[in-house]
Amino acid sequence: MHDRPNAASDKAVSDKVKTSSVLVVGAGPVGLTLAMDLALRGISVTIVETRSAGEPPSVKCNHVSSRSMEIFRRLGLAQKLRDTGLPADYPNDCSYRTTATGIELSRILIPCRRDRYTATGGPDTDWPTAEPPHRINQIYMEPALFEHAAAINGLQILNRTAFEDFSEGNDGIVATVRNLDTGTASQIHADFIVGCDGARSLVRKAIDANLQGTPIIQRVQSTYIHAPGLIDLMDRPAWMTLALNPRRCGTVVAIDGREKWLIHNHLNREDETFESVDRDASIRAILGVGPDFEYKVLSKEDWVGRRLVADRFRKGRAFICGDAAHLWMPYAGYGMNAGIADATNLAWLLAAYLQGWADVAILDAYEAERLPITEQVSRFAMEMAGKVLSQRRTVPDAIEQPGPEGDAVRKQVGQAAYDLNVQQYCCAGLNFGYFYDRSPIIAYDGAEQPGFTMAEFTPSSTPGCRLPFAKLSDGRPVYDALGPGYTLLRYDPDIAVEPLAEAMRANGVPFAVVDIPAGEVQAAGHKLILARTDQHVAWRGDAIPDDPAPLVGKLLGRAGAPASAPA
Template sequence: MREQEELKADVLVVGAGPVGLTLAMDLAARGVKVLVAETRRHAEPPNVKCNHVAARTMEQFRRLGVAQKLRDAGLPADHPNDVVFRTSVTGIELTRIPIPCRRDRYTETEGPDAWWPTPEPPHRINQLFLEPILLEHTAALPNVRLLNRTQVGGFEQDADGVTADATDLDTGDTRRIRCRYLVGCDGGSSGVRKRIGAKLEGTAVIQRVQSTYIRAPQLRALIPGKPAWSCYSVNPRRCGTTFAIDGRETWLVHNHLNAEEPEFDSVDRDRSIREILGVGEDFDYEVISKEDWVGRRLVADRFRERRVFIAGDAAHLWVPYAGYGMNAGIADAINLSWLLAACVQGWADERILDAYQAERQPITEQVSQFAMDHAQKMIRARRAVPSDIEAPGPEGDALRAEVGREAYELNVQQFCCAGLNFGYFYTRSPIIVADGEPAPAYTMGDFTPSTVPGCRAPHLWLADGRSLYDAFGPGYTLLRFDRRVEIGALEKAAREARMPLAVLDVDAKEIPRAYRHRLVLCRADQHVAWRGDRVPADADVLVARLRGAAAA
């Protein structure tokens, strides 16, 4: 064991899962030098976890130049992304939530999941396919260095940065890493979170799930009717969820344990899988891997300790809901990235970093409550499955129709969740200028586009065919809807403060009604920071606020 040379970077990212890789990609795109430390080997296959990339995440991947690579991967292009409820995977269909396949994702206009006001609607893809694409893209960036098989241990902070100790897990060699900031994207058991003294608070156990990744080439031929991306099995013997991974022969089976089954090993895995699939003892399948997990509702009491931050599962854990665990972590990364870059680039005051916890912690707390509430409703529904749900004849048909209606109403907002994607907003932020108008209510299924400061700037298509977001600058972007409005004072104040400000005179095919003001100032993460009909007389005060140099 020997000590190697000290490494230096602007930001050290601990963890190379989707959250850490997205953070590194975004920082690198802003000219920030990044080191990423990961305990796994390079290109080691990830866990079979997330199956869904939300629209807000895809909007950011579009900006980072990786969206199309992801669209081209995952399930076959024509494989339905529907969510179906059946008595078993091979049993009787109860209801179906239609979701376009990736071939039709941009063109389909019918159905609860086809109206998304965005250049990048959601994409169903398992982490097995997602993460390697993000890794390849990140590894090719000039400002990023990946340190695989590297364990970050202790670290110390001072007025100018962070010094971390890192160990090569193969050789035992140690090295020091000097950085301005450190971000822990190291998962639910985060060492970074523990070292800054942050604590997870909430509900420790909501649901236990036996999760098995299997290969079953014969299964698809046994499934009646139209295939689906996800199938919820509803029967009195065993309820579970099955995801199509490659659309041909691999599947992820979640067996939802009952309250009286507190131990994973107390439940016969093989029998449960067969009950969920609806197959007999003569059906052959191969277990590829097992990853049992506990659904929780936990949010860290703080996301930051001076120059050290946490994001993703390191900061919040909840029952998988709308696939939003990973996506919430990526939203953390996008929120934090431009703030860190602003400090590294020298145009922002360090106080701008206070916005990260002020904005992200309340949102993740709220989403965690949504997830827990839905999980509890699903638990109650599983307990109430009628014993005769598989009975033949008219009475059985009527019962299945009723259960199907209830399942649809309970779950359509989870899988067609425009509100979850676009409706969240930031309040009480030190860098958002409120104007007294409240933001529309945050709900799961629906949302009202709004330019209330803190909301996502409503999407529109420009006259030249570009998305509005394609025209945003790397810092702040001023949308001007009337060229007669004089903006020189704001441009001058931004220039003197070295704050990047792009001006976009909006020429659009159709302007959403939410744009009621002649000026809307948007941040790098596409959230509205300020709006008005004229530049304020004290434009320098507004710029100071946006730079984090003035108190809210």
């Protein structure tokens, strides 16, 4: 259940005008992340949300990526998320079987949350991070986010409130919202508005942004069920069990690790609509159970896999994040996680401008950075979707045949399933490899960022890349030392850095210098790395420039930027 975020959480929208620095439309994981990130930076935020306080979300995302967990660590709620979801000892594995209760073909071993920080030997246990991934359904994740938001000053959530439209002027935006219980319309004045309002985003429509790409890749008939007897039929339960047989291929996701399950029936080409497929027969074929097996449908969560990216992420004082900006097949959980990356990117840029230490042009970096990488990652997801669909559609008839011939088929299919899918469920490249190569506020040095795949990446200090992981002398991860603005990582304590520190202070920039143990310099490649608060490298070198002013100007969006309202 959603705890009350603060005293204003369930207050009716009754005042004629309410004022906030940023208005966020939508209180899902992306909107809440953005709002918390802004509020913790001292920016006042109002969120409007159509759901009632405590109304649960649908059972959508089941995976919080390592990179998202790093963000939640910075926001102070990583452990809170770790402590909820599946039982502490429930296997987070991905199991490939003929049916959910049938013969196991292969298994991707992923540690349970009890062992998440200590496990070794798995495909995602040696990643360069202090925060590995976390398997948790959105119905457990969102209440934790709401509870955390309750303790943050300057953040209010207006439940049962619908956004309708907004107008923009020189001094900000005025949004019209409506209380869904009373029907009363009112206005909210803010400096900026951000649409985190999902696939049918009204904010996206208001800024004339259009989704482009592939509208239909696959239809998935998805059903949330209560089946307390299912776990006893599984000889070795898993977080995700994927059924591969010639009749019906599907996915069974453990929601509570006991009796609630989400079943995805991946429709075949000949299945024209959701309604044309017998839901009950499909569920039983995926589970591998007969007509006497009892279960109850809790909700129908049917969805269409797409690859759609908006042609703009911003217009003037309005921005879009998450599903409002991009939709694709939910492989690797990268719908919600990409939205969380959007949110943390935008939060610090808005705060930099609103706090007065960066030029308005710094806001241009949001679309310049996030739109290209979103386009690229969406293609990774689409390519993976095509391979997985092909695998599901070519399951040999002999896969359930007893004897040596069946054994050989099962071994081949199981290994192929492992090799393909370990890339998406243990996707180090998507977590740590993406970079910004065309940002107006990054000081590039001519070096090319290393390429990455869904599964693989090369740590690099090349500007635009994620700051390479390192540990400080006290054992903390370097990311824990990054401040709210820029942090200079010094790998040689004898290098003078005061000229840059003075230039930053003169502009009011939150700035810190952190010394890194000498043993870490090899991974860095340079003696000085300037990191942004979002962990991306903004500049690197072996000495501070004689005149650091041009560098500081570029980082703050002041290189040739107009001193005017947002364009």
